[in-house]
Amino acid sequence: MIVNPFDMQVKTMGWCPGCGNYKLLDALKEALHHLALDRRNLVIVSGIGQGAKTPQYVNAHMFNGLHGRALPVAMGVKLSNRNLVVIAESGDGCMYGEGGNHFLHAIRRNCDITVIVHDNMVYGLTKGQASPTSRLGMKTSLQLNGVLLEPFNPIAVAIALDAPFVARANVGDGNQTREIIKQAIAFKGLSVVDIFQPCVIFNKENTYQWFKENTYYLSDDYDPSDRRLAFEKAIETPKFPLGIIYRRDGRELYEDMLGITHTPAYEHTVADAAFAKMLKDYT
Amino acid sequence: MIVNPFDMQVKTMGWCPGCGNYKLLDALKEALHHLALDRRNLVIVSGIGQGAKTPQYVNAHMFNGLHGRALPVAMGVKLSNRNLVVIAESGDGCMYGEGGNHFLHAIRRNCDITVIVHDNMVYGLTKGQASPTSRLGMKTSLQLNGVLLEPFNPIAVAIALDAPFVARANVGDGNQTREIIKQAIAFKGLSVVDIFQPCVIFNKENTYQWFKENTYYLSDDYDPSDRRLAFEKAIETPKFPLGIIYRRDGRELYEDMLGITHTPAYEHTVADAAFAKMLKDYT
Amino acid sequence: MHHFENDISIVFGGAAGQGVQTIAEALVRVLKRNGYYVFACTEFMSRIRGGSNSTEVRVTARKRGAYVSKIDFLVALNADAIDHLQDRIGETTLVFAEKKHLEGKDISGFIDTPIAEFAEKAGSKIFSNTVAVGIVLGLLGISIDAFSVYLSEQFATKGEDVVAKNITAAKLGYTFGKETAAEKRIEVTIDPVEEQPGELLIDGNTAVGIGTVAAGCSFISSYPMSPGTGLLTYLAHNAEDFNIVVDQAEDEIAAINAALGASYAGARSIVTTSGGGFALMEEGVSLAGVTEVPVVVHLGQRPGPATGLPTRTEQADLNLTLYAGHGEFSRVILAPGTFAQAIELMQRAFHLAEKYQTAVFVLTDQFFLDSIAAVDESDIVRLPLERYIVRTDEKYKRYSLTGDGLSPRGVPGYGDGIVKVDSHEHNESGHLTENFELRRKMVEKRLKRLEYLAEEALMPELFGAAEAKNVVVAWGSNRGVLEEVIDNFQRKDLSGLHFSQLFPLNMAVKKQLEGKHIIVLENNATGQFADLLIREFGVPVSKRILKVTGEPFSVEEVVEVLQEV
């Protein structure tokens, strides 16, 4: 048996039995393994929430930060050592609720970061309140009469911002999930992968079954480079398309635009000549 | 001469001579006057920035709050006294930068609030750094090699979130600006009006002239109810369309969904019977 | 022969999802109906299923509100529970669990208890909780009738069959408990309580919620965060009956700003959160300060820094509220010690916020919010709902300089005046100004109210003799442990002072402290309230009793530390 170097001995995991997060974790670890990444160069940044616990269970570098703040941390890491592969991973509440502003502006920057969202359409860790992607009418412990807010459409918003790689997967299909994650990581630029992940405890509506019934695969001849078409797909009802919905290769990376070299920041030095020259300007 | 009740005696105004904010202020006050609003029932909420100073110069209620935070304040006002007409007004940096998350979620809620954005594509008050809508390549005191981040497209994002009223105006055309503001205020629901407003000091690229040359009016037969078409318009280049780009009447108001009555919160009382009943549940 | 007298500690341990809290809730309700003093508190892990949680139920002859580490009866629903609570299992502890959960452990007080078997006999494993309550009632020798009634009420909507099965499960447990008590000669005696234990049985969240409703709060916007979420949920459940706007915010910054908007428009508004969420609100707190818009913040404390221990307890956010927000302005900090006090203080919070146009912070913590106790209806104070909103006229100026620092507060739409509030330094009408002299006056105006607030400040509650040389100071949720410890000692030289108002402090307090040997007890690492006493009164603090494990103080450990004083 081939061992996956990203596997970790974990005594107890924080997720409920049957939770979709397990499948996502498996798909992720397989993807990392398939891509033959060196775990010493892989950093997974996450926020807070059930999905955000993922890097606790992956044998790779981890920055498990604050609720909502995975993306700025990920950017800081990438810009300080661009040799690292950086994944930012969190729940729908973390990325689109508390972290919504960073989602917008991370897309505008376009660092080479893979954004993986565990989209269970609910706040899992805090016991089942509505999340930005909760469907209208879903009753929760807080939304007693059902969710009133129009669901946040991450795919449409990402396309509106011209994010260069926008995809959706369903953990119910581990293979596709893994393959999309692989492509997202391989993609040079900011990739957004929204992954349907059932919360078996707090979301009794959007179950494995429901996600299966309410999604379909984009056909092979679908052209993800057409932004208008992608937007149509993004707002399509009632079924959600799965796959790479929008892709635009060649957009320049923020790190390239900034002229960042491959010397990691921990080797940073201050050139004496430059320093002396700088002082000279003030004499 | 007819006096506009929203006019105010202001000894000194904080704006630079020639600033587009003057024109926006005039258009706004005219719109308020044309709509025959009672200034005792009009609240203008703003953030911080040059555009955000607007309510300082309007004879109506004002909540001039924090940078980026006009929208939540406006919601709080509206939900506590729905008899009030509420306008949230600020700059592009305030609304789409610091306040980006609120912009997303205010649209999801759909209160009956008019959002007016002074879009000068720059940070005016803090002396000329790039704003989220700054065009690529623009050089500033901070962006010495030019702006690197893809401009934020508020129209496209608002349409991606299915905002029910999305419009764009150019202060260079005071009449259209006024008319759009009027329609936005009259609209029942959250209306977003992004208004091009030259900053004559810090933005030497997007001048009155530039805005004139780089915009065009939507034709009379344009159908703003078609979301796909609206999205196309939103991402159109090189010229920006002016007018009501997207409009979807009939979306339910958050205040209606919450069942908020017309009794203002300052008249709130606690019914003894209900209180006794509540306690009884714990015996 | 196992004898237990007057102060019984029963602990239920199990995994998240096994319902130890539900068991405890049922038990305390039944015990209360039988006329006993009860108190329950709970500790749990930050996970939805699995892990090890426990709830303690105390049955006492006197009213108690503290956690004890001793366990008399432990009902363990899985093997982990026994490991998890190992340190608290003493020589006299009786452990009720299925044999298989004991495996490899050596526990003298173990009693093989076929909980699952009984449950299945009654129809399904899901009745295990009911069995557990039955067992305890049997052990205590308390009639099962009240429990049967409780079950009938609780499951009424689920149909007769469910009720019947539950009652069967309860009886199986009950019989086992009774028989075991007889067999093992387990004797439990509790002196009859002096008075009725109180009519309402509530937890801390409910207490804070009742107080908020009573205060006339009509607006809450908040973002879920343990342990602050309880109040949000409570108000959602009561939103319709009391016309309360309940909004789940996109983030905490939105929450506080929405609350300020609501308050500006005339609502009594609140936000609820925990330390991390509050940290995000600080700019908003500063906005409340400069605009003089009233707001109440409920901060349910948990251990930090950052995410820390999300479901545990601590009292480390006093400084956070004391110095929240940039710039200098007034504030009030309250910290209830009992549920009745919480109900009253929430009303007081809104009252002070409105009267003095200031932010008021109410500090609770996980231990307090998740505890359960009985409250006498007669102890529930309802303060008159005094509003301080004026009808404006055309000359109205929001920040008129009145001399006393308080300007009559108008709201938009009420009267002919225009109400302008401004985050900039402003003139009387609320327009921005850079006039130096006006600036100075406005700063003074905003701070002056602290004098009135200090005069009105609640005095601490004294336990024991006022003359005692040694005084133990505690605040907020440590009232229960303070009272019980002082009571236990019955020493003339040892008294307790419990603060439910932390800031501003009443200057009369200084006299109570001067010349005393001051010992401060608080659930944090540095002694934040001790520092405040030093700063405010210049009195030396002799000793700090601190705890930062994420658990509340137990009566025993405080007794031990104080023994040396």
Next chain:
Amino acid sequence: MHHFENDISIVFGGAAGQGVQTIAEALVRVLKRNGYYVFACTEFMSRIRGGSNSTEVRVTARKRGAYVSKIDFLVALNADAIDHLQDRIGETTLVFAEKKHLEGKDISGFIDTPIAEFAEKAGSKIFSNTVAVGIVLGLLGISIDAFSVYLSEQFATKGEDVVAKNITAAKLGYTFGKETAAEKRIEVTIDPVEEQPGELLIDGNTAVGIGTVAAGCSFISSYPMSPGTGLLTYLAHNAEDFNIVVDQAEDEIAAINAALGASYAGARSIVTTSGGGFALMEEGVSLAGVTEVPVVVHLGQRPGPATGLPTRTEQADLNLTLYAGHGEFSRVILAPGTFAQAIELMQRAFHLAEKYQTAVFVLTDQFFLDSIAAVDESDIVRLPLERYIVRTDEKYKRYSLTGDGLSPRGVPGYGDGIVKVDSHEHNESGHLTENFELRRKMVEKRLKRLEYLAEEALMPELFGAAEAKNVVVAWGSNRGVLEEVIDNFQRKDLSGLHFSQLFPLNMAVKKQLEGKHIIVLENNATGQFADLLIREFGVPVSKRILKVTGEPFSVEEVVEVLQEV
């Protein structure tokens, strides 16, 4: 006859956009080149055009770094400037302005000065600033040569014509100044300075910037906010030469989190902001605390609360940094008093942050950042760039419990180890834990470094006699006024102590304070540093000299208050 000796205060007043700051910059440079001690400070309104701004230039026989309220020469570019500075125009003040700006005012020292006329004669009104500098040089009787050289350098890129016209304008002004001096018998004498006034002429922003570059900072992410923006702009200008990543964040929360990400990956990172922006960063500060990721925060203070007075000065954010973030953890607060000190302290800030894996806050303020003074190159300290990053091996644990509370810090990609940092309470390897005992150890670990930091803490700088009974304490930007006031008095019973490290305090300071009559001088309303001294040392503070108008202390007003001591 108007005689001015050794301490000349020249003030330029005008509207935003009229360039009073540019004038001052030119003048101080020329004066410095002529071998004078110069100091300039500036006050301006929160607007881009219009309003009333002014810059003070002091020419002194001794090195000075404080604001004086007296004005010897006022050059007013518009009528408002005279109104605005009315209170500071004294009997001996000479006011240079065009006649039309005097209208309706009665000012004895008025001198009709056709600035615009001269400028237009030279080619255009835009040369008014150059004329103004020329006038002052003429008045002071200083050769115009250095100014001509300066103008040639300054406008070299704009072509000869521009240079020539500027020189013409300068000469017109100069001649006017000289003639007026002769005519009105204006005599200015300044004793020759003891040593060269310093080679570099910089403002506070530059000082902080130089220090940050010298410290090896390679990452800044910040959101513009006055007066914090200066550092961001400075680093942007030096980004290429020093490989510094400069990112304009979408908000302050992003900024601090990005800085932590960068630091985690091995960068020395900083954020710059002001009070309101910092308030938003507090959760991030708490994250730095629990993760032990080093970070430096530059906080340029301005008057709050909330938006307050965006372009004015204050020192009211000490408490904000002292108690920032929920939970309890270490931190360091520095506050430079001179530019040389700022350069050194920025390096020290990064050094301490990295060595002790903590957040370090550097407090400056608008007054400090916008002042201009000369710094000797020999006074520019360069601390060795010591990195504390280890190469990890496979067994590496980020939070190993080492006894001294500091775990060797690895970064991802350097070595074979895995580096996990966690905002939850965690075990040694950085995975979340709820173990009570581990929790206690980790809290202690995170606080223990405060002991080392206190030992290493900078001692305050003493002015005057150590034995003096009365000691005036000041911090940060008030060093200049403190030094000058103590100097002025030359009293044996009055000394000054200037703190450039505010937290933790060196315990040896206690001795310097005990038994003294302590007077604390600070630019805030409540006396925040005074409170800290009480809290830390239990010493009483006799008097607080406070100011909250948004202006810095003037030498005169402090002298007046201290006269009574």
